[in-house]
Amino acid sequence: MALVKDINCREAVSLIGNYLDGRLPRRERRRLERHLAGCDACQAYLEQMRATIILTGQVGPEDLSDQALDDLMDVFERFRRDGDEDATP
Amino acid sequence: MTPVCVTAHGAVSGVLSKKSCEMEVRYNNFVSTTVSSVDDEELLQRFLAGDREAFRTLVQRYHTVLVQVARYYVNSTATAEDVAQETWIAVLKGAERFEGRASFKTWLFRIVANRARSTGTREKRQIPIDPTDPVAGDRFNSEGMWKEPPASFADLLADNEANAEVAAAVRVAISNLPDVQRSVVTLRDVEGLSTSEVAALLDLSEANIRVVLHRARAHIRETVERVAKGDR
Numbered sequence: 001m002a003l004v005k006d007i008n009c010r011e012a013v014s015l016i017g018n019y020l021d022g023r024l025p026r027r028e029r030r031r032l033e034r035h036l037a038g039c040d041a042c043q044a045y046l047e048q049m050r051a052t053i054i055l056t057g058q059v060g061p062e063d064l065s066d067q068a069l070d071d072l073m074d075v076f077e078r079f080r081r082d083g084d085e086d087a088t089p
Numbered sequence: 090m091t092p093v094c095v096t097a098h099g100a101v102s103g104v105l106s107k108k109s110c111e112m113e114v115r116y117n118n119f120v121s122t123t124v125s126s127v128d129d130e131e132l133l134q135r136f137l138a139g140d141r142e143a144f145r146t147l148v149q150r151y152h153t154v155l156v157q158v159a160r161y162y163v164n165s166t167a168t169a170e171d172v173a174q175e176t177w178i179a180v181l182k183g184a185e186r187f188e189g190r191a192s193f194k195t196w197l198f199r200i201v202a203n204r205a206r207s208t209g210t211r212e213k214r215q216i217p218i219d220p221t222d223p224v225a226g227d228r229f230n231s232e233g234m235w236k237e238p239p240a241s242f243a244d245l246l247a248d249n250e251a252n253a254e255v256a257a258a259v260r261v262a263i264s265n266l267p268d269v270q271r272s273v274v275t276l277r278d279v280e281g282l283s284t285s286e287v288a289a290l291l292d293l294s295e296a297n298i299r300v301v302l303h304r305a306r307a308h309i310r311e312t313v314e315r316v317a318k319g320d321r
Contacts, residue, residue, distance in 0.1 A: 008234055041239060057279060059259050073148070
């Protein structure tokens with residue numbers, strides 16, 4: 001938690017979103033990385049954001065209700081049956 | 090020898106701590122693996138060969154996201170459900186024409202977005218410019234420095250038992266996000282689409298997607314931090 005070079009923690013945090021996207025202009029990126037090198041708290045914040053993205057990617061799809069799944073499988077069955085009928089000479 | 094961490098922006102010597110570097114590598118590995126969706130194409134091939142279970146798996150995997158994308162464009166959840174079902178019918182009819190130029194999921198999401206757009210009666214979404222910081226202002230002192238450092242999430246990632254609790258909390262956090270944030274973070278971070286793909290699906294600029302995404306991630310981060318600290 002330190003004022004490192006010319007940006008403070010609050011400003012560093014505001015840059016981290018674009019930093020993670022690789023969208024920070026080189027000059028700002030260097031200022032941020034200099035700040036991170038001397039600031040454990042902002043490094044912890046950066047780690048939190050990376051962890052958040054990993055954790056969000058691990059939640060998987062929301063559960064589908066059995067009823068909704070059954071309805072959609074009926075669609076599949078109808079399509080396959082009608083397809084077979086269409087194919088019958 | 091100075092430790093070197095190969096970050097998203099190239100090798101950085103002595104800038105990041107060892108712990109940060111490990112997280113960076115894990116993050117990059119994660120991003121590169123989630124983008125892949127080989128399994129979907131395999132399921133599609135099995136479905137084309139008449140495998141009912143392959144279709145079931147695809148439906149379980151994507152139906153709720155299809156409803157969410159549709160809901161972005163239409164006024165009611167019931168209409169969104171109809172659009173999602175029509176999308177599956179379109180897949181059943183058109184699967185043989187899938188050429189594999191884009192991933193299956195990108196193709197699928199394009200179908201639902203196109204159908205929802207033509208059905209939708211919702212007014213065009215306005216993305217408010219949000220100038221506030223991603224972290225609550227009271228976390229910083231008058232000089233803009235952290236009063237208390239953020240809690241580490243490293244233990245949460247390593248602990249399988251905690252993972253289930255965190256996953257549930259993340260899911261709730263996503264479902265509580267405003268519509269646009271929920272759609273963006275679901276497509277970008279849950280489904281692993283690129284920023285440009287999400288922008289095309291939601292008719293927003295890439296700059297807007299990034300703004301909305303940062304906001305959504307910050308909300309989810311707050312939720313995970315509460316779990317990490319033991320607050321519920």
